[in-house]
Amino acid sequence: MSGYSDPGFDTLALHAGAAPDPATGARAVPIHLTTSFVFESSDQAAALFNLERAGHVYSRISNPTNAVLEQRISALEGGIGAITTASGQAALHLSIATLMGAGSHIVASTALYGGSQNLLHYTMRRFGIETTFVKPGDIDGWRAAVRPNTKLFFGETVGNPGLDVLDIETVSGIAHEAGVPLLVDSTLTSPWLIKPFEHGADLVYHSATKFLSGHGTVIGGLVVDGGSFDWDKSGKFPELTEPYEGFHNMVFSQESTVGAFLLRARREGLRDFGACMSPHSAWLILQGIETLSLRMERHMSNTRKVVDFLAANPFVSRVGHPLLETHPSHALAQKLLPRGAGSVFSFDLKGSREQGKKFVETLKVFSHLANVGDCRSLVIHPASTTHFRMSDDALAAGGITQGTIRLSIGLEDPEDLIDDLKRALKTAEKAGA
């Protein structure tokens, strides 16, 4: 079918969750910059607080602009609902804090964004939640890492920094055998490249700062529930299946057969931790999502051209993108990510740390900064910035060399990107002579 009743991806990206504003006729989604919403009556107020009626009370818990974004990302991912958060990190923390407390255990991929690695390895440990890290492709390792107190599996669709593709179907199968859900960070892929729920993931989150907003203007996060995980059947999540004294002794899995996670995450997590998204940020992310398809298509075509150029350059020793047959995840990427495995990747110069710095400083179209997923092309030299404190041995253990460069390919004319890279490569090569 097609049409309004059964719309495709691009139609959902523009219309899901939004209709012309009934009060004003405004066609674009209004920004509801208000902390609170007037109650119609005392009875309505009580009903809203007691979940007898649905509506907005206070913008830390929900807001009409944010609700449009939550519905839209849910529609695009194939989920049942979502929660907007202050950042991608807040979305990860909200997911963890909703599902477990001290004494719990997570099995996570080693190929994670540095911020996620920090949260799991250092910060959550301080709160009594331990994590065992497993290489994403080590299937036996995922199974072996399970403990009686394991509550969550976690990985990225394409892992940082080497773009290891997560075999979501296999890893989610192991998670489900253990009675726990699989949470997937799909920041670098967006639902245009992959919908993790279709492959077995249970929860998906995004740093919406990146491709969803797409313009490098806003910090935000989203966690989406696929509604597929049976918390009662698992028996490992009393947070969702037993009365919660903190909210009317509600048993969330009885209130909603498929939405218990979202109920608790909003009613406890947003309420108590408070890492909510500003409605203005939600609006900016909605603006980005409206052109997600168009942008992702261009990100992918530009990336293909840049990867081909770099792979053929004699001063480049390695290009780490699954487009190339030499990449360990090439076959899996062809299967799971037929539209492309993202536009953020790294490559190695045949040179020193100084040559790496020279390369970055010579670029003019690429911007030297610590972000990815912007419409503008970005570059960073890990050995002299994000990882500058690390020794050569520690860098090597992380798959980073003195000459490793990370690129985020934007939407400029591909000829201009290649010209910029060509010039910088030549300058860096000469700097080593």
Add this chain to the structure above:
Amino acid sequence: MMELLVNGSKTYCYTGGKAFDAAKPTMIFIHGVLNDHSVWILQTRYLANHGYNVLALDLPGHCRSAGTPPASVEEAADFIIALMDAAGVAKAALVGHSFGSLIALEAAARAPQRVSHLVMVGTAYPMKVSPLLLENSISQPTKAIDMVNTFSHSTLAPPPSTLGPGTWLYGGSRALMRRVLASNTMANVFHTGFKACDDYRNGEAAMAQVQAPTLFVLGRQDQMTPSKAAQSLVSKAIKGRVALLDAGHALMTEAPDGVLFAIRDFLKT
């Protein structure tokens, strides 16, 4: 919540977060095909906090209830009467959606003295199901769920609903249907329910026997049970009333307040 032993099988009833109180009037909520009690959450929580006992059940063989899924509307109606006996409820208001509305109707006809109010949400008579959908409910249930889900919703921009703001109703409904289907590995509750709707022939006769005031809550954009398809029942209801809402077949989630207010106001009559 309450668990009742009905016809020898454990039956789950959601009570809206309140304990059952025999002194209060009782309302029984009956879900449709591939649904369960959770489709009524908002309406039942409100009514439970405003003076009523609510029993939103999972039909036999669905999700939290044991037993065999009812093969006919008549069998399901007898089950509802047995459930009232098990709960010690002499008289109750019956509220049903879609398949559940036919069950409520038939129960109200079989035990007219025991039904104070009848509410039929998203109903039609006859409730014919296309042969293709009946076949697909067996051979391609996932595809058939997507078809039903598409036809059950009318808007891409629904109001805040069962899970609060941020709920994507298409996704929530699809996930629930898949979960209910998977909850019974012995019987296909999808096909059983649709066939029971399709087979039901006693609607008009049953309506003529109902003594309770009857409310029809219908959706203007309902493609599964178009509002005009309820007219044969509306015309036969002795004390009938119609609430026409801007919603599709999934009325409780697309128009949660509209359904609640229609029921709340009707109960005062």
